[in-house]
Amino acid sequence: MSEMSDLRECICMFARTMHGRGLTHGSTGNISARTPDGGLLVTPTGSSFLTLDPARLSHFDAELNLIDGDKPTKEMPLHRAFYDTRGTTGAIVHLHSAHSVALSMMPDVDEDDFLPHLTPYPIMKLGRVKLLPYMLPGDAAIGEAIRGLAGKRSAVMLANHGPVVAGKDLEAAVYAIEELEASAQLAMMTRGQNPRLLSDDEVARLVETFDVEWDA
C-alpha cells in the first residue's frame, strides 16, 4: 500500500477507536493530517468517526485547494490556523470529549493552564493547554484566536465545546488528546477534594527532562 492509502486507513482507524471509547460521539469531532506531498487529508463535515470511508476523506493539495473527496469539516479555519502557525504540525485532532468539556465549564479554571497538575503525562505530551472562550462551531474567530497564540501552544480547549490538539503526526496528536481527556477526567473526579498536586519543582523537572514547551 502507498503512504497515502496508509494515511487514509490510519485516520479512519484512529477515529474508530476514539469513537468506540466514547471520546467523541454522533458526527462530532474532526481530524486532519499532512500528506507526504504537503497536502492535507481531512474528515468530511457531518461524518461520524465510527463510519469514515478512507476513499471519501477531503483531499487538499499543498496550496490547500480541495482536489477530491467530500466537503471538509466546517472547522477548516481552526485546522489551517495550527498548520500556518506551527510548522511542526503533521496532524490535528478535535473531539467533543465529555470530561474536558465539563472542566471547561467549571468556575475558577486557569485560562492559561487549563489542566491542574495532577500527573506527569499531560504535562509531557501537551505542555500548557490554553482555554479559549466559547465561539460558534466553525466560526473563523476560532482560527483567529489560535493564530493569536503565535504557534506557542500545541493544545487548546474550546470552552463549552471540545479540545483541539496539534501533533507532529497523527499518532502523536491522538495520544496527546487522549491525555488531555484523561487528565480532565481526573480533574473532575478529584475536584473539591483537595488532591495532592505535583509541586512546581516536580513540574519544572518534567519540563526540563522531557523538553516540554512550557514558558510560552
Ligand SMILES: O=C(CO)COP(=O)(O)O
Ligand atoms: O466538531 C465539529 C464542529 O466543531 C464537527 O463539525 P464537522 O462535522 O463539520 O467536522
Ligand SMILES: [Zn+2]
Ligand atoms: Zn466541535
